[in-house]
């Protein structure tokens with residue numbers, strides 16, 4: 001087998017390698033075989049929380065999900081932070097009950113997360129679209145978090161140097177909502193690490209199996 005590309009966070013399946021597809025409408029039957037679902041902070045306050053959390057729990061019970069997410073805290077929106085935190089913590093508990101990793105959406109809220117991670121041991125956390133600085137990265141990594149980089153890596157020179165210093169066993173790449181080829185992000189990211197695309201593929205595929213075991217093998 002040639003090592004596949006891994007896109008750890010996307011909202012649309014493209015068939016390019018292994019894709020962890022985020023299910024945005026959890027009331028619909030997820031069609032992706034390697035899927036994540038969660039109550040996004042943007043939707044907190046717009047729905048019946050308990051009903052949505054129950055639906056996520058049901059999807060976890062049925063083995064439909066490989067991860068809970070994206071979930072998190074977003075300080076750029078007006079939704080009450082204590083409400084966002086409470087919904088997040090309930091979803092971390094769901095993930096813990098089902099031994100699933102989580103995909104984290106975090107905007108201007110890294111200190112909130114550091115507090116949460118310090119307070120209680122948690123499931124593996126992948127911070128998607130990571131855009132924090134060197135200090136934030138090293139604090140999160142100390143607590144076992146993984147960092148996923150997407151389109152911002154292509155143009156943000158500060159983020160490029162943060163990424164270059166993140167240990168290889170802690171990185172993932174993603175397209176999120178952008179219409180980008182995951183292979184283009186790999187090519188760019190391999191250049192920043194001064195390694196070949198094949199080496200980067202091997203590294204990230206290994207990171208995938210460390211967290212997801214062989215769940216991804218149901219793909220295709």
Ligand SMILES: [Zn+2]
Nearest residue numbers: 022070176177
């Ligand atoms: Zn997303």
